[in-house]
Amino acid sequence: MGTESKGAAAAIRRGAAVCLAVALATAAGSGTAAASARPPGGTPCLAESPAHPTCISGALDDGTPYEFVVPAAWNGTVVVALDFAGAGRDEPLTARLLADGVARGGTSRAITGWNLRSAIDNQAEALTRFEAAYGPARRAIAAGTSMGGFIAAGVAQIHPDAFDAAVPMCGGLGGSVGQWNQKLDTVFVLERLVAPGLPVIDIPQDVESARKAWIDALTAAQRTPEGRARIALAAAIGQLPAWGRNPDGSATPPPDGRDAGGLEQGAYLALAGGPLPYIGQAMGSRRQLMAVVGGNPSWNTGVDYAGQLRLAEPALRRAVRELYKAAGLELGADLRNLAAAPRVAADPEAVRRFADGLVLDGHLRIPVLTVSATGDQISTVAQQQSYEEKVRRAGAGSLLRQTYTRTVGHCDFSPAEQEAALVTMFDRLRSGHWPATSAPAMNARAAALAADPAPRYVPFTPPRFNRPYPG
Numbered sequence: 417m418g419t420e421s422k423g424a425a426a427a428i429r430r431g432a433a434v435c436l437a438v439a440l441a442t443a444a445g446s447g448t449a450a451a452s453a454r455p456p457g458g459t460p461c462l463a464e465s466p467a468h469p470t471c472i473s474g475a476l477d478d479g480t481p482y483e484f485v486v487p488a489a490w491n492g493t494v495v496v497a498l499d500f501a502g503a504g505r506d507e508p509l510t511a512r513l514l515a516d517g518v519a520r521g522g523t524s525r526a527i528t529g530w531n532l533r534s535a536i537d538n539q540a541e542a543l544t545r546f547e548a549a550y551g552p553a554r555r556a557i558a559a560g561t562s563m564g565g566f567i568a569a570g571v572a573q574i575h576p577d578a579f580d581a582a583v584p585m586c587g588g589l590g591g592s593v594g595q596w597n598q599k600l601d602t603v604f605v606l607e608r609l610v611a612p613g614l615p616v617i618d619i620p621q622d623v624e625s626a627r628k629a630w631i632d633a634l635t636a637a638q639r640t641p642e643g644r645a646r647i648a649l650a651a652a653i654g655q656l657p658a659w660g661r662n663p664d665g666s667a668t669p670p671p672d673g674r675d676a677g678g679l680e681q682g683a684y685l686a687l688a689g690g691p692l693p694y695i696g697q698a699m700g701s702r703r704q705l706m707a708v709v710g711g712n713p714s715w716n717t718g719v720d721y722a723g724q725l726r727l728a729e730p731a732l733r734r735a736v737r738e739l740y741k742a743a744g745l746e747l748g749a750d751l752r753n754l755a756a757a758p759r760v761a762a763d764p765e766a767v768r769r770f771a772d773g774l775v776l777d778g779h780l781r782i783p784v785l786t787v788s789a790t791g792d793q794i795s796t797v798a799q800q801q802s803y804e805e806k807v808r809r810a811g812a813g814s815l816l817r818q819t820y821t822r823t824v825g826h827c828d829f830s831p832a833e834q835e836a837a838l839v840t841m842f843d844r845l846r847s848g849h850w851p852a853t854s855a856p857a858m859n860a861r862a863a864a865l866a867a868d869p870a871p872r873y874v875p876f877t878p879p880r881f882n883r884p885y886p887g
Contacts, residue, residue, distance in 0.1 A: 456549055458486060462505060467514035471505065472521075472549045480528060482542040484521025484549075485510060491517035492554030494546060495838060496539050496571075496579075498523055498564035508831040512865070513838070519553075521546060525563060530705040532592055532773035535563075536570040540578045555845050559583035559838060561827040562795065566592075569784065569803070570774045576781040581841050585787040585834065586827040590799030591775045593713055593767060594885040596705070598796065599698050600714040600760060601883065602654025602687075605721065606695075608757050609646040609750055610637045617712050617760055619703035627696040634688040634695065641743035644680050648736045649750065651683035652728035653721055655798040655882060656694060658735070659791035659824050660685025667824050670791070676735035676742075683732065686793035692826050694793045709773075711766030717759040722751045724882050775885060778806030780815040783844050785853065787837045790876055791824035802881035817853040820876035832867035833858075839865070 458470035467487035475481055481501040484494070495513060497504065500522030504510055513520050523542050528535040543556055556579045558571035565587025572582035588595040603616045611633035615626050637643025651658065658671055658679035668685065671678035687694045706712060725733060740747040784807075788800050800818055807816045817840075821833060836858055843851045851857070855873040862871030 458484070458549055461485065465511065465514060467511075469514055472546070473501070474545065476523070476538055476541050476545070478527055478534065478538070480538050481524045481526065482522065482538075482545060484519060484542075484546045485514065486519040486550055487514045487517055489517050490519055490550070493517070493557070493842065494519040494521065494543070494553045494555070495557050495559050496522045496543055496546075497558070497560035498525055498535055498539065498567045499560060499562075500524075509834050512831055512835050518838075519546070519550070522560070522564075530701070530708045530773075532563075532567065532570065535567050536574050536774065539567060539571050540575045543578055555580045555842070557581045557583060557838070557841060557845075559585065560587075561585045561829070561834075562587065565589075565786075565795065565827075566774075569776055569786075572780060572782055572784050573774065573776060579782060581782050581845055582784045583787070583837050583841050584784065585829060585837065586789060586792055586795045587786070588795045588799055589776060589786065589803035590796075590881055590883065591802075591885055592770050592773045593775060594802060594881070594883050595795075595799055596702070596714045596770075597716070597883040597885065598654060598799075598881075599702070600716055601719065601721070601724065602650050602656065603695070603698050604716055604757075604760065605650040605653050605754060606634070606647070606687075608754055609649070610634070610643060615699065617702070617706075617714065619699050619706075621703075623700045623703055626699045630695045630699065631688050631693065634684065638684050638688075641739070642745055644677075644684070645736065645739035645743045645745055646750065647684050647687065648676075648680040648732065648739050649725070649747075651680075651687065652732045652736050653724045653882075655728065655796050655879065656683055656686045657791045657793055657797065657824075658682040658686070658729075658732050660687070660793060661690030661825050663689050665691045667828075670822065670824070673731035676738040679732055679735040680739055686791075690793075690825055692794060697794055705770070706766070709766045709769040711763030712760070713762055713766040713770035715760055715762035715767075717761055719759070721754045725751070727880060727882060729879050771885070776803055776806060778803070778808070778810035778812060780807055780810070780812035783815045783841065783850075784817075785837055785841050785844070786816075786818045787821065787829065787834070788818070788878075789821050789823040789825070789828055790874070791822070792826050794826040797876075798879045798881040801878040802884045805884075817850055819853055819855070819858055820874055821872045822874040822876075823872055830862070830867060830869060830871070832862045832865045833871055833873070835865050836862035836867075836871065836873075
């Protein structure tokens with residue numbers, strides 16, 4: 417971000433903050449004009465914290481809760497995230513940032529849910545409330561995990577005049593429409609080949625029963641050579657990681673890329689294992705988002721699944737062929753079955769509304785640093801390729817850096833790994849130039865921050881995302 421743009425963003429925030437501070441103080445019956453313009457600040461909180469912080473909390477115009485924690489020796493930097501309000505003040509990352517003089521806060525998704533554009537706009541409104549209380553921030557950074565990672569990327573695109581940078585972590589950066597088209601592919605293939613009749617788009621009100629039916633069907637399929645081959649095929653087409661957590665939530669070691677059985681087991685666990693199985697999220701979140709946009713925003717009309725298999729990650733693609741051969745199945749027959757299957761059409765108005773929530777177009781004006789896990793079953797890592805390509809096509813490649821951790825499960829970053837990403841962005845904003853963001857550099861930063869476990873950043877190039885929108 418150039419000096420001129422930084423100044424404009426600061427001026428906008430300063431004006432909004434002062435106006436709201438005046439309004440708040442006037443409403444409180446302030447006695448003098450000078451007092452009315454003075455930020456009121458927060459109240460002491462987290463009594464045991466050595467940072468001696470104060471907190472503010474309240475509700476935005478739509479009723480969304482917001483909350484911020486600010487150290488006594490605030491250095492002017494604030495990190496704003498979806499999902500902070502409620503539990504964020506007690507997170508280890510908050511304690512780490514407070515110790516370094518950084519304020520942290522944000523909102524809740526309790527009101528907005530899958531109304532993504534409203535959640536994005538709420539970050540800017542929450543920042544205005546914060547600055548009304550504490551004065552203008554020198555640096556405001558949008559940073560969150562999961563849906564919060566997607567929202568942070570949305571903030572970078574929609575509100576670059578309010579924020580100075582964004583650090584999206586484990587966000588579905590294929591965009592609202594693209595990532596759910598990808599999920600449709602996986603579930604469609606599984607329903608056609610493994611679990612006929614189970615819900616794909618029209619999720620029943622009893623989401624838990626649908627989730628259980630799917631888990632039971634996948635568990636049964638996993639017991640047979642035919643089922644394992646078809647699970648691997650669905651995972652390859654849907655670009656899932658061939659790595660997952662055990663049903664009890666414990667991590668598994670990364671599979672050997674030459675071990676077809678190990679890769680398939682990993683894909684099965686990504687689909688049905690751990691505390692947040694892919695198939696469970698595909699049921700619950702699908703129902704929620706369709707209620708928000710008023711219809712089905714996903715489609716597979718015109719999709720060539722044989723073509724998507726040809727573009728799949730090479731090790732899993734080889735595993736599919738080995739498993740089909742071992743099961744005595746003809747892969748070509750199943751691909752023809754998929755080609756002949758009736759397709760799912762989208763509701764155009766639902767697509768439009770969901771795209772408003774946001775299609776990431778790559779037109780960056782502030783720096784963005786992404787953090788993604790290679791074994792994330794929810795925000796699949798291939799989506800990072802789509803985001804990078806759009807940024808590059810928009811001519812904004814100098815503003816983007818992407819990093820990866822060799823971790824399994826959704827958003828399984830240590831506090832030190834998250835802090836290392838934020839520290840990298842702090843350095844970028846201070847100097848105006850990117851510090852090293854290679855895996856060794858990121859690991860060195862995390863190690864210097866007392867990382868436990870040992871930092872896990874790795875060099876990684878994501879595969880091509882099969883379902884970019886617009887294509």
